[in-house]
Amino acid sequence: MTTMTYLQAISSALRDELRADERVLVMGEDVGVFGGAFKVTDGFVEEFGGDRVMDTPLAESAIIGCAVGAAVVGMRPVCEMQFADFISCGFDQLVNVAGRMHYRQGLAVPIVVRLPSGGGFSGGPFHSQNPEALFMHSPGLKVVAPSTAADAKGLLHAAIHDPNPVCFMEHKHLYRRVKGDVPEGVFETPFTARVARPGSDLVVIAYGAMVDVALEATSDLEGASIEVLDLRSLVPLDEDAVLDSVARCSKVVIVDEANMTCAAGAQVAALIAEKAFEDLDGPVVRVATPDVPIPFSPPLEQAVLPGVDRVKEACRELLNY
Amino acid sequence: MSSSTTESLSASHPPTTVDVTMPQMGVSVAEGTVVAWRVEVGDRVAAEQTICEISTDKIDTEVPAPVGGVVAEIIVGVEETVEVGVVLARIATGADAGDAILPPPSAPAPGDAILPPPSAPEPGDAILPPPPAPEPTSPSGRRRYSPVVQRIAAEHDIDLSAVVGTGRDGRVRKQDVLAFVDANGAEPAEPPMHIESPYRPDPSPAPAAVAGARVEAASPGAAPASPGADGGGLSRMRRQIGQHMKRSLDTAATCTTWIEADMGRVEAARARLGVTALAFVARATIEALREYPALNAWLEGDRYTRVDDVNLGIAVSLGDDGLIVPVIHRAHELSVEGLAARIRELARRARDRSLSADDVAGGTFTITNPGRYGSIMATPIINQPQVGILDLEAVVKRPVVLTDPQGTDSIAIRPMTILGLSWDHRALDGVLSAQFLAGVKRRLEGVVV
Numbered sequence: 001m002t003t004m005t006y007l008q009a010i011s012s013a014l015r016d017e018l019r020a021d022e023r024v025l026v027m028g029e030d031v032g033v034f035g036g037a038f039k040v041t042d043g044f045v046e047e048f049g050g051d052r053v054m055d056t057p058l059a060e061s062a063i064i065g066c067a068v069g070a071a072v073v074g075m076r077p078v079c080e081m082q083f084a085d086f087i088s089c090g091f092d093q094l095v096n097v098a099g100r101m102h103y104r105q106g107l108a109v110p111i112v113v114r115l116p117s118g119g120g121f122s123g124g125p126f127h128s129q130n131p132e133a134l135f136m137h138s139p140g141l142k143v144v145a146p147s148t149a150a151d152a153k154g155l156l157h158a159a160i161h162d163p164n165p166v167c168f169m170e171h172k173h174l175y176r177r178v179k180g181d182v183p184e185g186v187f188e189t190p191f192t193a194r195v196a197r198p199g200s201d202l203v204v205i206a207y208g209a210m211v212d213v214a215l216e217a218t219s220d221l222e223g224a225s226i227e228v229l230d231l232r233s234l235v236p237l238d239e240d241a242v243l244d245s246v247a248r249c250s251k252v253v254i255v256d257e258a259n260m261t262c263a264a265g266a267q268v269a270a271l272i273a274e275k276a277f278e279d280l281d282g283p284v285v286r287v288a289t290p291d292v293p294i295p296f297s298p299p300l301e302q303a304v305l306p307g308v309d310r311v312k313e314a315c316r317e318l319l320n321y
Numbered sequence: 322m323s324s325s326t327t328e329s330l331s332a333s334h335p336p337t338t339v340d341v342t343m344p345q346m347g348v349s350v351a352e353g354t355v356v357a358w359r360v361e362v363g364d365r366v367a368a369e370q371t372i373c374e375i376s377t378d379k380i381d382t383e384v385p386a387p388v389g390g391v392v393a394e395i396i397v398g399v400e401e402t403v404e405v406g407v408v409l410a411r412i413a414t415g416a417d418a419g420d421a422i423l424p425p426p427s428a429p430a431p432g433d434a435i436l437p438p439p440s441a442p443e444p445g446d447a448i449l450p451p452p453p454a455p456e457p458t459s460p461s462g463r464r465r466y467s468p469v470v471q472r473i474a475a476e477h478d479i480d481l482s483a484v485v486g487t488g489r490d491g492r493v494r495k496q497d498v499l500a501f502v503d504a505n506g507a508e509p510a511e512p513p514m515h516i517e518s519p520y521r522p523d524p525s526p527a528p529a530a531v532a533g534a535r536v537e538a539a540s541p542g543a544a545p546a547s548p549g550a551d552g553g554g555l556s557r558m559r560r561q562i563g564q565h566m567k568r569s570l571d572t573a574a575t576c577t578t579w580i581e582a583d584m585g586r587v588e589a590a591r592a593r594l595g596v597t598a599l600a601f602v603a604r605a606t607i608e609a610l611r612e613y614p615a616l617n618a619w620l621e622g623d624r625y626t627r628v629d630d631v632n633l634g635i636a637v638s639l640g641d642d643g644l645i646v647p648v649i650h651r652a653h654e655l656s657v658e659g660l661a662a663r664i665r666e667l668a669r670r671a672r673d674r675s676l677s678a679d680d681v682a683g684g685t686f687t688i689t690n691p692g693r694y695g696s697i698m699a700t701p702i703i704n705q706p707q708v709g710i711l712d713l714e715a716v717v718k719r720p721v722v723l724t725d726p727q728g729t730d731s732i733a734i735r736p737m738t739i740l741g742l743s744w745d746h747r748a749l750d751g752v753l754s755a756q757f758l759a760g761v762k763r764r765l766e767g768v769v770v
Contacts, residue, residue: 281469281495
């Protein structure tokens with residue numbers, strides 16, 4: 001075990017994969033000489049060379065398109081979108097090419113697209129988005145979103161080993177804020193949910209940066225026993241884990257940092273309504289960012305993002321119901 | 322559906338009655354006996370609420386109200402036995418029946434909505450029908466209950482109007498209904514137990530008066546008082562098993578024969594297939610029964626019937642409650658793997674109390690297998706009217722003398738078991754039982770690994 005930050009865990013997974021498997025290569029804007037906008041790939045080009053740590057033009061469509069081609073002929077490319085927000089420029093290559101390849105041609109596309117996502121640091125509307133639900137809606141893509149350092153490493157290993165295109169949602173706000181013990185070497189974290197804290201009165205379902213918010217908001221709620229379920233994987237969604245938590249707790253708060261409409265939490269809420277109806281003791285409550293772009297202004301941003309107070313209030317309301 | 326239709330329907334609703342009949346509980350069941358009434362004339366009932374308990378020669382079950390309304394008439398009394406389809410009671414629905422939850426099935430005009438019109442004539446007003454039998458306790462009118470609260474209430478047979486709510490505006494929360502269950506020690510209303518004999522859990526002692534609680538256990542004319550677990554009396558299942566066993570010993574000329582079998586090949590093969598030894602013993606027994614069909618038979622009085630099909634009963638323990646013998650019908654058509662799958666499935670359903678009457682009927686031979694605790698021999702009692710029962714006990718490693726083809730003896734450690742066959746001397750003699758056991762043994766020792 002080594003203690004490392006969420007960002008170091010991602011770096012460590014990439015480095016281990018590059019060392020272990022010559023098919024793995026890294027590509028993206030400024031990932032080489034500059035070491036990446038967030039320094040995830042700092043020092044990589046020196047160790048692995050420019051052929052395997054490739055600086056690309058500012059063209060997300062080209063990055064993903066090249067990665068798809070490389071994957072089809074047997075490579076395992078890991079693309080970095082400098083910010084998840086920029087994925088919209090590569091949407092067609094990811095959704096229509098990578099996601100459909102297996103169904104159209106029977107070809108595997110083992111690419112990973114790393115998507116530094118999320119807000120909370122005054123990044124404004126183009127550097128703070130959480131676009132994961134767009135990819136949940138598109139068949140053929142997997143979507144994972146770690147909340148801890150250990151999961152960041154384990155899920156990235158699993159994503160690189162997976163034969164499908166995987167969107168790896170890494171939360172920028174967690175990069176240097178979250179630290180934890182991470183096992184040495186290559187290990188895979190399954191694409192399943194994790195009970196971050198067991199409880200019995202109410203469950204808060206979250207993923208990514210919202211797991212910490214949920215844990216903090218419910219650490220002491222007048223003695224109530226609150227479960228926190230970290231989804232970790234959005235596609236595939238661990239339905240059994242969700243239904244199991246709901247069966248035990250009967251009250252559910254779902255937290256999304258993404259905009260409310262059609263977010264991942266909406267899918268979870270629909271699942272619960274359909275398959276856990278008889279376990280419910282109250283309405284399924286959602287806490288999410290309203291359907292507005294993320295503002296630059298720090299106080300405004302704090303007002304729209306789901307924070308500890310809003311989650312606390314939602315839990316209190318539902319507990320009293 | 323227009324709202325005027327709805328209105329005229331609910332307004333002009335005449336009081337009508339709906340018959341509650343003795344249900345068909347399986348193709349082999351022709352009649353049933355009313356064991357207890359849970360309601361009295363004049364009681365208001367919700368659709369699907371249990372109104373009486375019935376038993377047949379195979380299973381015990383509850384009869385739900387087909388509609389909501391008021392019990393208008395109880396026709397068949399406790400301990401009376403009537404044929405399937407006979408009217409047990411009548412429920413009044415319609416305007417005079419107060420808050421009937423659902424209109425009688427005849428009410429909606431063709432092409433009407435699937436859901437019954439709510440009493441308020443506003444179409445699309447309520448998505449769900451109102452909760453069952455609510456007693457308005459809050460000034461705002463009738464209480465609504467969450468799905469989980471309704472489910473727990475149904476499982477424990479709780480009248481929710483008696484539960485004090487601690488949620489917002491007196492709402493009954495999950496913890497309230499759970500606390501009510503704890504406080505009243507209400508036995509969960511188990512689904513009917515299926516066995517050769519009728520059985521229902523003993524009624525719990527009447528709970529201390531809870532404000533407004535209807536004590537459902539004190540149904541009129543309940544089965545003969547049997548004290549609860551503390552009182553020392555036997556549960557109905559135990560009594561029925563006892564009667565059944567005693568009747569068998571009084572009827573049959575029971576004799577038990579044992580044989581030892583080397584289970585080495587079975588142990589190896591079962592490890593490979595991932596099944597239990599019981600499945601192999603069942604298969605060997607079935608084949609031996611085909612060779613000696615005299616044991617696959619019924620003896621009722623003087624009437625001795627050999628049966629073509631092997632319908633193999635497997636005794637399944639239900640722990641403290643007793644045991645039950647589900648039947649694998651046409652077991653001779655199944656392979657070892659097929660038998661193993663059926664045994665697993667029947668055991669699971671037996672423990673879930675979800676066997677149907679047909680699942681326990683028609684057995685021609687029975688295997689009992691209490692061996693996993695290490696006991697080595699027993700004298701099983703024949704399951705009447707069958708003529709034989711095979712007992713499989715533990716497989717134990719023992720030193721045994723083996724003779725090789727040259728006639729040289731050696732001592733080896735072998736996994737051995739003792740198979741016990743209880744047979745009815747009225748139907749057959751000892752030679753046949755020994756031949757049958759030797760047939761089972763030969764097959765077990767010749768299993769292809």
